[in-house]
Amino acid sequence: MASSKKSKLNAKHDYKQLLEEKTQSLVQKNTQATTTTGVFAATENEDFEEVYEGPDTSGAAYLWLLFFSTLMFTLPFLTFYAVKHWLENSFGVTAFENNCISVFSAVIVVNLIICLYVIKAFREDTQPLVVRKKNK
Incomplete structure (x- = not known):
């Protein structure tokens, strides 16, 4: 061991x-x-000075935030109504059971989107860039 x-x-x-x-x-x-x-x-x-700067990712970060926000708004609704429709047409479940299962599936989708966002954030390159600037 x-x-x-x-x-x-x-x-x-x-x-x-x-x-x-x-x-x-x-x-x-x-x-x-x-x-x-x-x-x-x-x-x-x-003389040159090495300056460590990170990549400018503010624009890309906002685009990814917009993408995941759009997913967060649309996919749970689509999941809720798709599962609700599927359960109504395929199985003979009561209205309460149908709503519970549909809400549960929408919550699962929200959690999956959050997990994907966190995975995306962890995979971002945070290595500093070396930039050489001339000393004045």
Whole structure:
């Protein structure tokens, strides 16, 4: 049991180390590419400062919020009436049972939409971008 914990910890450490190495190599490649292509045309006398900035995702965040809000408004109603109609036509259930099952199915749909929104939020890229700015 203890060896499996150690192997999991080692795997996590190895993964973090690999991720850091990949990130550093990408930053170095990006820095080499920008200095060799003349975008910065840096000489030894010029100083550049690395500034960490996150991606501007405010517009995308509002669009995703609008999308999930639309789902939150429409799908529960559609589910309620679809299940209600299906139960009325397919099974001989009472009105109370029909309403209870229809409401329960609408609540399940709302919870699924919330779960999808949370999963989408967790999968967003929150890695900071490295921007080189010239010191004045």
